[in-house]
Amino acid sequence: MLKLFRKFTATEWGLVGLALVLIVIQVWLELTMPSYMSEITMLVQTEGSAMSEILSAGGMMLACALGSLAASIGTAICASKVAANFSANIRGELFQKVQSFSMEEIGRFSNASLITRSTNDVMQVQMLVVLGMQMLLKAPIMAVWAIVKISGKSWQWTFSTGMAVVALVVIVGICILVAMPKFKKMQILTDDINRVTRENLTGLNVVRAYNAEDYQEKKFETANNNLTKTQLFSSRAMSFMMPGIQLVMSGLGLAVYWIGAYLIQNAGAVEKMTLFSDMVVFSQYAMQVVMSFMMLVMIFILLPRASVSAKRINEVLNTEPTIEDGTVTKSDNGMVGEVEFRDVSFRYPDAADDVLSNISFTAHKGETVALIGSTGCGKSTAINLIPRFYDATKGKVLVDGIDVREYSQKALRNKIGYVSQKATLFSGTVQSNVNYGDNGKTAQPSDVIDAVYTAQANDFVEKMEDGYDGYIAQGGANLSGGQKQRLSIARAVCRRPEIFIFDDSFSALDYKTDRDVRKALDKECGGSTRIIVAQRIGTIRDADKIIVLDEGKIAGMGTHDELMKNCEVYKQIALSQLSKEELA
């Protein structure tokens, strides 16, 4: 937690200082009030006191109350400003950190947990800062000051206040000890709720199509009940706290007056009046002491949850991405658009076996290299090593003759136009989706149009109400699968990259569109290297080199004709899709 607070900026520390000054003023004013009360008590009991004296003391009391109110509003403003800025900074840092994560770290934390950590956990810490700045600073000042004020009065009163404080500490201690483990659990269960809700929303079509609402509801109910039970348990434990504190406060009030009555009864006539006034003042100060402890209690209620949250936030902030950035920004060996896999093997973190074993091939500038093989044989995994979504566990992937690990990730990815297996579009317009990202080249509106034409997306884009400014919903929800794929292809084309990576990006296109896109790519982007993962023989049969993968190993490599002659795995895939006549 303290580690997080080190992130306070100078302005925030300045505001904390200002809040501290305001709190001292507030406490001073609050603790001055009982003196006026004592004065009024004395005046009321003294015969011949003038009304104006009572009114003047009352007026001073009112002024103290108003001053304390103003100081407390000032403190609250400072506290909320510090907390809001602090949490905005933490959220920003978390976002940046997650951006730097490789797929490995994202997989390790899970999307749901990263979202909870960036929202709910930050909120817990924010709440602690808001209340902590107001109460944690005020309580000790108030307690010490009030104790100083009451010391030297009757030892019986001081003793009863001390006992009340001990009783408070015991009650609060027990409640927190019982509830603390549950607080820790609560954040993890919030992750679960988040995960189940996200899963349900993203897969809503499938849920409905399979009438799986009940199943999803049960799943949600389990997560929800677990969280509710944990919350209820900790609330029940905590529910003993407030009445307990109230009991102690009332008991203390009673004790002060009871002791006072006893002392007054045994005192002389003159002492009686002083004792009475002391009793009124003491009960006020004693309440202030107890109130200070109550404020600390409030913080102790928040503290366990916030410290769990702070730990979870720090876990993310302290995680170093496994993909370290290199320094090379430009290859100065004259090579362009060349991709080489040199004896590459890869194993997913925590997996038992390699997904890829000893893969070696080269794609030269302007060549089309295709990867084909049964599902799950490692095609996507292989091409994900080029933009460094993961790093090879053995061997090297080279782009333009340089190990991809030596490049700065930005420079490496600037060379690449990547089209993922599942088309990803962002809420915005056609234009903002096609002219997406930054690779140092400024795309003109005409480049966007060219890219859309190359991807054969012009037919539907130009029919949209606003054309290239047409609205695209989040995830491309207002487009068909094939339309989404074409816009994803247009986005890669618009980048004018040295190397295209198409991860099964033509699968949602009909055969004719598939052929037209490939033809247009040949014409418009002929100089770029293309690495294509495909399931359809038709998509790749014209490729310069086809790599046949089987269980993560190369089963054959060559042109379509060569493979038809000498690669049994390829021949079987081809024959399963096309007749002998079509293949001839």
Ligand SMILES: Nc1ncnc2c1ncn2[C@@H]1O[C@H](COP(=O)(O)OP(=O)(O)OP(=O)(O)O)[C@@H](O)[C@H]1O
């Ligand atoms: N993030 C991951 N963590 C662990 N294992 C994974 C991960 N992603 C994929 N795998 C495993 O790696 C293997 C290869 O997956 P990959 O996605 O590369 O196959 P593919 O050949 O592209 O399949 P498809 O044609 O169905 O897309 C599969 O067995 C899969 O279970």
